[in-house]
Amino acid sequence: MASRASSQGLFFRLHIDLTLLLGLIALIAIGQVILYSASGENVALMQRQGIRLGIAFVVMIIIAQISPDAMRRWSPILFIIGSTMLVAVLLIGTKVLGAQRWLDLGFFRFQPSEMMKLAVPMMLAWYLSGGHIPPRNRHLIISLIILLLPVLLIAKQPDLGTSLLVSSAGLFVIFMAGVSWRLILGFAFAGIAFTIPMWLFLMRDYQRQRVLTMLNPESDPLGSGYHIIQSKIAIGSGGTFGKGWLNGTQSHLEFLPERHTDFIFSVFAEEFGFSGILLLLSIYLFIIFRGIYITTQAHGTFARLLGASIVLTFLVYIFVNIGMVSGILPVVGVPLPLVSYGGTSIVTLMAGFGILMSIHTHRKLLAH
Amino acid sequence: MVQKQHFKDHFIEQRIFHNRSLVALFFTVILFGILTFRLFVLQINNHEHFTTLSQNNRVSVQALPPTRGLIYDRNGIILAENLPSYTLQIIPEQTSDIDNLLNELSLLVNLRDIDIKKFRKEVRRKRRFEGIPLRFRLNDEEVAIISVNLHRLPGVEIKAQLSRFYPYGKETSHIVGYVGRINEKELKTLPVTNYSGTNHTGKLGIEKSYEALLHGQVGYQKVETNVRGRVLRVLERSNPVPGNDLYLNLDIKLQKVAIDAFADKRGALVAINPENGHVLAMVSMPDYDANLFVNGIDSKTYKALNTSWERPLYNRTILGGYPPGSTTKPFFALAGLETNTIQLDHEIFCPGYYQLKGKAHKYRDWKKWGHGKTDISKSIIQSCDVFYYDLAFQLGIDKMHQFMTSFGFGQRSGIDILGERSGLMPSKEWKKRVRKQVWFPGETVIAGIGQGYVLVTPLQLALGTATLANGGQHFKPQLVSAIQRKVDPVPRLVNPQMVRKIPIKRQENWNEVYHGMKSVIHSARGTARRLNKPDMRYEIAGKTGTAQVFSVAQDATYKEEELEERLKDHALFMAFAPVKNPKIAIAVVVENGGHGGSVAAPIAGKVIEAYLNQFSDEELNNPTPIPPEEPIRKTTPIPVVKPDSTASSQQKGHEDHPHG
Structure with a gap:
């Protein structure tokens, strides 16, 4: 341990985990290369993204300085502020493209649902770490209420992608706290048992049609299916080595919609092929493994639960986004983490990694 | 709240957490496996298929608008039909400078301001590869002029289309109504997908109240196109479902008898079959030609109709x-x-x-x-x-x-x-x-x-x-x-x-x-x-x-x-006939007509006679x-x-x- 501490000494004292940092830098570097192509070589857009990344890095480093213990103490207050702002969004929020997600604070616009991606798992980790592990039934019920309240508020905006991410972040905390397998299976069966009669008796034809279209977008080629068809062509035509950087025909001829945000993976797959994808997935996997390692080494229940939830939510981002653009999952608005263009999600993600670094680097101090 | 702290068994807690971490690791590997497999299938297994679609040809999806249902009178005489007509349209994707193109076109054919305004509105809502109509009902000469110049007008095409026509446009304008181009307000309420190939919707009368039945269900075709967007091959086709035809209780011959009887008087006539409530004739005078509205009425004509003291609309x-x-x-x-x-x-x-x-x-x-x-x-x-x-x-x-x-x-x-x-x-x-x-x-x-x-x-x-x-x-x-x-x-x-x-x-x-x-x-x-x-x-x-x-x-x-x-x-008159077993009940109002007996009754008499003679x-x-x-x-x-x-x-x- 001594030699390791000396090699990482400086970073460790700065509360930065070098291994994780290297993984993130590799990912972001690749992301910038793809974005340059996907945005149609738009320099102004690259600059905006660069500024965001800079801010996100600063946020990550600042958060890494805060000890997990301090975070634990602040969790309930953060959660209450976040929930209050979610209610405020529904009442006085600003509408952009039909969804009411933004709170206008005068000098800048803020998306409270983004904050809840961290506030919800923090709150649940705070709550469950204070009690018996594995949690008792009544604690589970209260946890579910804590989780459901913000998720429903976000779903009402409507923002399906974020409410999916927030609810998985919360569920991961509960899962890691050791809720019994019997209960998990029980809920799964109850869910199925509830869905079948609802499908058969309660839903109307057009509602069923809408769900089917969401599950199988290709049945609606004039609507959402169009994106998927074009995305699959882009990915598939990439082949083993891709068409080369800046040479993707699907994306550059504007067949591919939203190609610098949610569908950026298709651009990457078209230009760099299966080999490029394996590299990208390896980097993602590297970051996730490092995250899981950090949480297993973590001290204290709160840190473990929160750390694991952050890592697993990152996994959900990746799986849902790539699953969606390759046509095996319904289209919900989830970006490819740290690659897609767009501000707030990058800051939240990096803040999450800041928490992981804090968990890892404050260990020794806690041990004293 | 569960606050600190009972005795916590740290060993059990540690074990649970490690178990769960292993499960998480396992799931991570599984999910990445699924993604890798899926991408392998797309990129390696089906690579050639997608390359064909992508490189040589482009795939695009075209909406196939349904044919609007027809409207007949009680004897099967057609009141609203779809006639072939030529539409000038532009595919934004295939042209670099729309403004310039519009200028060029306006030198060749007559483009009204309203045409250009509506065109620009639709550019914003449709996809770039979809044709957006600029002018409807081109005459033969216009079709010829554009066809000759087509080579220097990228993105312009002439499409043979069906256009709504009302053979009895004047006689039925108040009843059958008319269709018109979809406006911004209607855009928000009409189902987007089903109207993706449709430019018109019912605005008034039967055309509006039965819109859901008349419109039909959109179809689509996936086609391969070459670089210039010409269709090379249809890959997949789902036929549109035509709208329902409607039969009215209205008798257009009776309607004309009533209109002739009014001559140039203002007023209204309604004839109903008392046995079942069927409306046999429904006349509001003066009337106007519904065909004027189908492809956008020009503002001067509209103003004249709308401000006339006789109120034809x-x-x-x-x-x-x-x-x-x-x-x-x-x-x-x-x-x-x-x-x-x-x-x-x-x-x-x-x-x-x-x-x-x-x-x-x-x-x-x-x-x-x-x-x-x-x-x-x-x-x-x-x-x-x-x-x-x-x-x-x-x-x-x-x-x-x-x-x-x-x-x-x-x-x-x-x-x-x-x-x-x-x-x-x-x-x-x-x-x-x-x-x-x-x-x-x-x-x-x-x-x-x-x-x-x-x-x-x-x-x-x-x-x-x-x-x-x-x-x-x-x-x-x-x-x-x-x-x-x-x-x-x-x-x-x-x-x-x-x-x-x-x-x-x-x-x-x-x-x-x-x-x-x-x-x-x-x-x-x-x-x-x-x-x-x-x-x-x-x-x-x-x-x-x-x-x-x-x-x-x-x-x-x-x-x-x-x-x-x-x-x-x-002047008013109401009547029914025959007195025993009535087959028609009628009401006539002649505005400023004077006495009901001398002005309104003869109009009713002619309609009753025409109807009962059959x-x-x-x-x-x-x-x-x-x-x-x-x-x-x-x-x-x-x-x-x-x-x-x-x-x-x-x-x-x-x-x-x-x-x-």
Whole structure:
């Protein structure tokens, strides 16, 4: 341990985990290369993204300085502020493209649902770490209420992608706290048992049609299916080595919609092929493994639960986004983490990694 | 809250956490495995397939708009059809400079500002590879000019399309209505996918209220195109489902007879089959050509139509509120009899005026020197006002309101086109609620001759007449008689809907009123005796009416010739025939026409004659047999589009229609 501490000494004292940092830098570097192509070589857009990344890095480093213990103490207050702002969004929020997600604070616009991606798992980790592990039934019920309240508020905006991410972040905390397998299976069966009669008796034809279209977008080629068809062509035509950087025909001829945000993976797959994808997935996997390692080494229940939830939510981002653009999952608005263009999600993600670094680097101090 | 801290078993906790971490690791590997497998299938296994689609050809998806359903009259004569026409359209994706292209095009063909404005609006909402129409109905010369220049006009194409056409555009404009290009407001309410290939939607009349049935279901085709967007091969095709055809109860020949009878007069006519509420003819004069609106009317023509004092755009049959005048007398006579307020032998003496007890005001009869002794029949035949002043006073306004409401007055009839007005049948409660005033007895008296607050639409008057004619069966008036889905072998009939059955207290009461109404035509002193011709195969029952457009000062006499045309009385007539087994009930209003008997009745007479001439003597004398149960099938009520402000938006200017 001594030699390791000396090699990482400086970073460790700065509360930065070098291994994780290297993984993130590799990912972001690749992301910038793809974005340059996907945005149609738009320099102004690259600059905006660069500024965001800079801010996100600063946020990550600042958060890494805060000890997990301090975070634990602040969790309930953060959660209450976040929930209050979610209610405020529904009442006085600003509408952009039909969804009411933004709170206008005068000098800048803020998306409270983004904050809840961290506030919800923090709150649940705070709550469950204070009690018996594995949690008792009544604690589970209260946890579910804590989780459901913000998720429903976000779903009402409507923002399906974020409410999916927030609810998985919360569920991961509960899962890691050791809720019994019997209960998990029980809920799964109850869910199925509830869905079948609802499908058969309660839903109307057009509602069923809408769900089917969401599950199988290709049945609606004039609507959402169009994106998927074009995305699959882009990915598939990439082949083993891709068409080369800046040479993707699907994306550059504007067949591919939203190609610098949610569908950026298709651009990457078209230009760099299966080999490029394996590299990208390896980097993602590297970051996730490092995250899981950090949480297993973590001290204290709160840190473990929160750390694991952050890592697993990152996994959900990746799986849902790539699953969606390759046509095996319904289209919900989830970006490819740290690659897609767009501000707030990058800051939240990096803040999450800041928490992981804090968990890892404050260990020794806690041990004293 | 569960706060610190029972004894925590750190060992168990550690073990649970490590177990769960292993599970998480396992899931991570599985999920990445799934993604890798999926991408392998797309990129390695199906690589060639997708490369073909991507590199040599491009795949695009084209919407195949459904063919709009046709509209026929009751005899199968087509009222709304789709004719091939040439449309000039631009595919934004294939042109780099749209402004320049529009300039080029405007040198070749005539482009109106409205065309360009609408085009630019649609550019914003459609996908870049979709063709966006710029000009409809190109003539042959324009098609030729553009075809010759096509090589230097990238993204421009001429498309053969179907365009809505109304062969009887003028005669049916108020009923069938028209389609027009989808506007911004409609964009928000119409289902996006189903209208992705559609440029037009119903704006008025049947075209609007039956939009959901007429439009059909969009289809699509996945096609391979070359670099210039030309279709090389259809990969996949899902055919559109054409809209339903509609059959109306309307008889276009009868409609034309009515329009000819009006000549250049203004007014409205509604003819209903009393046996089932079917609307046989529905005329609002003057009319206009619905075809003008299909591809965008130019603002000058529209302004002329919209601001004309004759109000051609105004559908008088459902929007016009007229004082019904004496046409209400048969209803009030029946009301008196059925409520036991008067008996069959009731008789008054008419001195030419009526006074309420203790009041000096004289309510005058149209006949200055009075009708003398007047019984029920005579009161209808000669239209004695004093008889009804007195009867109204005895009945009281609330009984009158109640009785008339059951015949459909003062209510929307529920006819299957939108925007209908409810008219007005006043009551004490109504005046308190709306006018915030108490009811005065004098207002009851003038309501007795259909003046004062009372307002009816021509549709309501026809419906009331039909209900009176058939012994109290109040039907919902129905324009659409049958719906033909393309998959069905025969059209499904729309069943008549009875709103209510008015109970008959004594048949003799009804017969007395029928007798009076018959004598209006078939007796020497009837107000509509000119309809009586020696060789008639049937008898008509009717009632004339003359509605004052403004009040005449007490004791003043006036000469009609001296009045400006627009201040002249409205002429009204309501009738049904044959008196036994009625087959047609009709209401006619001629605006500023003068006397009902001389102006409105002849129009009704011609329509009745034209309609009944198609029946044999035997059919005339017997009720129409109820058709056999097959192939009629029960239909569910038709989903009529909910009325909204767009339905009557173009009629906004007509709120201030003249009345009493």
